[in-house]
Amino acid sequence: MQYTVAIIKPHAVVNRIKIVQLLKDAGFRIVGERYVEINVDEAWYLCKDEAGKVAADNLHTENRIQALLGTAMVLLLTHERAYELMSEIIGPDDPVDARKKQPNSIRARFGDVGAFNVLAVSESYKMAVRNIQHFFPRFSDTLNGPTSDVSQERIQIDAYFREKMLPTLLDAFYDMATVKPAEPVTHLSQFLLNNNPNHPKVVRPEDANMKQ
Template sequence: MQMLMPEPQIFVERTLALIKPDVVDKEEEIEDLILRAGFLIVQKRKLQLSPEQCSNFYADQYGKGFFPNLTAYMSSGPLVAMILARHCAVSYWKELLGPSNSVMARRTHPHSLRAIYGTDDLRNALHGSLSISSAEREIRFMFPEVILEPIPTGQRARDYLNLYVKPTLLAGLTALCKEKPADPMIWLADWLIEHNPNKPRLQHQVAEEEHQGHRKVCISQGLMPSSSICLKESCSTGTAHLKGVFCVLLLLKG
């Protein structure tokens, strides 16, 4: 009897992580452990919250006995806020953190981050969102400029890959096999940049001068009649770098 294996599912979640003030000096060490656990650090910022901002962030804890000490602790110095992403990010991050009480964490989850870096129930080193909905709220609080667009998951993710990614990638891999370059990775990277279907189409224009109208036009390969774009590609130490210099010329009629 033939076994039917389920198709792999693609799920991407985001959660908020905070490195609290008393362990900010361990930032690089903690980030390394986060990356080793399979998380992607989507965005990061260092900031210091006022007591009022801490009160707003922990509004769901208002009225509890530890609330004044919590807000005082969290506003005592700079902290590091990070948006983390991976499959089941919320639950995996909570598991990596361990129990909220660092004393208990050292007994029951000795390899958790709070067991390693925390001190007690209050100074437990790190924060993690409790749910997907709280993660969205907390990310908006710490990163108000971030637009939380839904990430395609499951069948939607596969449809997106099939429609927008695979055709170009397969064409590039086919060209790679025919070309057989000395450095396949660099060649494919350059090919994908050159054949990116989403890049703007450049139109070649002839430089001209209009003396009578007090208007000077110096445009080559412009995106629009009123813009100029210059791209330079260079390779160093075996790595291809794309350096773009964008010069927008606003052409005002004299």
């Protein structure tokens, strides 16, 4: 299994739902996501190649930096052939060229021109490791050696937490912030018991009538 990072550039964030769905439809599994505010320093960092260098073409580099500035959505993706598949579905770098050669590609559908091409992606394992460490540092301790991927166990734990626990916990924290109970731990435990989605509390008709 391969892991890669894809950055939905600021100009394309408005179409993020459609873009994410296309990635899922292609077979990618999203195991991490976050929004980041990219400044000039971070944009320079993202423009570096595997050797840590930035292209000498000043105009091209400037355009790439400008296209990254602002609020972007960063995705941690997994697939058996992540790098090859990503190359297939996003299309050529320039959206104008993409519309001619791959009109159904992501860049053809949502890109503008030049570096405003929807996605910046990790094109190799080395670049993926660098970007995972940068944007998803809690995964960095599971990156071991030049050929291994992010720990599958760690990914599964994260996915389990997001799916099974986080929605109910967010509701509980919102309730606590509203009620401000004197005994927050007791209140939290009772809320979780009463709102367990796996064991919903059944209200009998006579109980409902008594509350009216």
